[in-house]
Amino acid sequence: MTVLLRGGTVLDGTGAPPRRADVLVAAGRIAAVGPALAPPAGCAVEDVSGWEVLPGFVDTHAHDDLALLDTQACVPKLRQGVTTVVVGNCGHGCAPTTPGSGLGELFAPVLGGDRTDLAFDSVRAYVDTIAAAPRTLNAAVLAAHGALRAAATGPTVRAATAREVDAMCGQLGDAMEAGAAGLSLGLLYAPGNAADRTELEALAGVVAAHEGVLAVHVRNEGDHVLAAIDEATSLGAATGCAIHVSHLKVTGPRNAGSMPRILERLDAHRAAGVDVTADVYPYHAGSTTTSTLLPAWALREGMTSVRGAVRDPSSRRRLVADLSRPWNEPGQENMLLAIGPSRVLLAGFSRPSNTEHEGLALAEVAAERGQEPYACLVDLLAEEGGSLTAVLFHTDPEGVRQALAWPHSMVGSDGLPHLRGYVHPRLYGTFVRVLTEYAGAGGPLSRTEAVHKMSGASARRFGLHGRGTIETGSVADLVVLDPAALEDRATFAEPRRHPGGVESVVVGGETVWRRGQDLPDRRGTYVPARSGAAPS
Template structure:
């Protein structure tokens, strides 16, 4: 029997094109799909009976933060177990490459998003990071964006100013080299230091480099709250003037006072598309977000990164100024502490003895227990934990989430944080199962065929990943076997680290990464090439 082949027999296929399910068998050979048809079980290949299940293309997580987790044993298991076969990393400007002028600042600021950094990194520039991914067998395939924050930090650290002419020339040169070596595009994190210090001319210059290479610009805009319209217009002007293709990161509207504004946002996006701006977005199917706790502080306090913030928090007069600022609205950056209140913020990442009991607790509860003002309590916790805390923030309205998911140009991205703390946002474990169970089966918001297209073929097209995202002869054998009638997302805010049920198998490049709900030891994943088309 030919062990380089496997026949998935007796089930249905949803091929990723938007078409609904149909009866077909799938023959896999040497990492590729060799036939999609009614195939006899007598074929010279092991046969997996998938009766009662659907074979999907592998899901593509267009918004991942698994830059380091890909290289950590078990780091991306939550993705693989829900059917993710391609991880797009480097989002929101956060990254582990290029390495910052002060690596400790990078590790302390981005660690609560990417997971703990190792003591030293075996690369400096972004091409070296790509080389490292290429040389490593991975549990899932990877596509990498150049993170603007890390690019900037490698040149000017966390300086609170625009890049000067010499620095900008280096940034465009380093970006172009990374794109030439295989990066899929550039990601902006304009809510985060140091990317928020970039001016319009810097962003436009970098966008033009991306456009010239035919790659994509993924953007976490400056504000997703009060100033969301202005922040979107900034991004759209960059796209208009550069011609770059744009992926709007985690399409959402935050804070209770902005409830119901999603139609306004989609009207701006539809107008932009009508004008010829090539923009799509990604959405995660939850009403809470998650990020580093440092994002709850004004960015001017992060001029010297998290170490600088901690030094200020240790100085009573400076801490008082920071606390006062947390109770005031900010000009562009959304003040999530003020908007959500302490009851809307959960905490994670505690390592100090005595603080572990706060894992997954609301800031309001911790402040009450300690008898402190919530802002003062957060400041003290940051000092105690040396700034390495993650927060989960209940920011969005469910109706706005549904409206965002309904937009025809929205893709699915988890925005999951692969942190090693006991508590994390459930989207790391449940995003793709939740789309299928909650928004296809239960709510009927999307058809099965359309939801699959948003998780497979459309992402492959947007990020120009060849031969992925569809089930057809000749395509790579990234496949998921699951039952859409039974699939269940068990990851909740109360118990987030739970795998979904009824994902029977996941194949990465023709090898079983999971089988019967159990992970294998396969490391068939790799850094994927990007099509070398130009604008």
């Protein structure tokens, strides 16, 4: 397809100022950018005067691992202008999967699918599957530490042996050879939270050898966040590995106002030579599985332990008592107690009698059931097989603004792509929300900065060469916006609302979505990070 987008305002993703220019697309790439371009013979011409032409957005923190196998599950991303997702985040991933690892059951609620029978014996096998699947979005892949670990050690949360660490490093090396952009750690989550320093340095060394990036969900995002950031960046200092802090934030009411100190610490690490960046989602609430609200002892054998803890009478009493008190164990924090049950919205119910609780606060559900909130959560988990998701209002809005304004931050949705039930509005609104709430008048970013963070900077960080910019020779992943109509419509009350003002989305030179039309093209592809992430 050859098409000339005529008369739009181009923000090219490089950080350059907006300019009025035509954009010529041919053979899936940007053939020319400039004023008054002459259309070649047979070229379609689209008048985009008054609109903006931007690079397709790169969602640096996605959990669309299984959603990529279902084109409908990716529509919320596409309709806000996302053309590439980076999956495998927070140590959660589809591969490698081994029988008895418990991986599918543990991670499926996060990865956008109903399947728990995952069957990918390597990251390479997963990559081959998504490369062959018809879909609209491009995908870049991080190897997931939790998956590597579960394959090597089984479902038990414990220190790995030297042989098991070698097995993880071997799987990771193969993943990097298959084009993985790097490795993600979920140091807050089981089983990744059991990794010791030797294991983490060995894995970081493999990433560094392949010039990839180590994306880290740090071990603590609340009272001990500075120590957790120091732990992550020290892996970069020790191995030379590029570090990327996942969903940069600080949680808990008593930590409100701490973001300037966090950014100062990150800047100090950069000044000391550590290549560290971060991604941010533009909301003061996050979303995750309820297992992250439980004490470590309830997760020692993965979901088997959770089910036992919520169903056994003695363990149930212990769990309710633990959820009702502060935790003094190193690296653990009772987030549910810190923010309170009125600031936790529940989702992911499968039992018909519980579906009426979708999107309600734990405090509301407990009142309806005539229970104390902590006992109510434990009972709900028992009824639901141990698995629910939650939206947590755990950080302060000003901290979000400050994190987005940090020169080395990017944007990631962290959305959980479920086709049914309540979801966090970031699944539908993240990228348009950045442009409407955080860029321009009164916002911490200029429009140029915002677009750069969501496209060129992100593609460069994850080694996605030839993407993220509107330059001659770049892959033609584009989004056309009507700035006058641009509106983030997804709210916590009504999260499944697509934004207004997104006129069309182009992936690989083909229009895959246009307002008012249902287009069947499936032009997404697997994007290998062939030479890793460039220094930021």
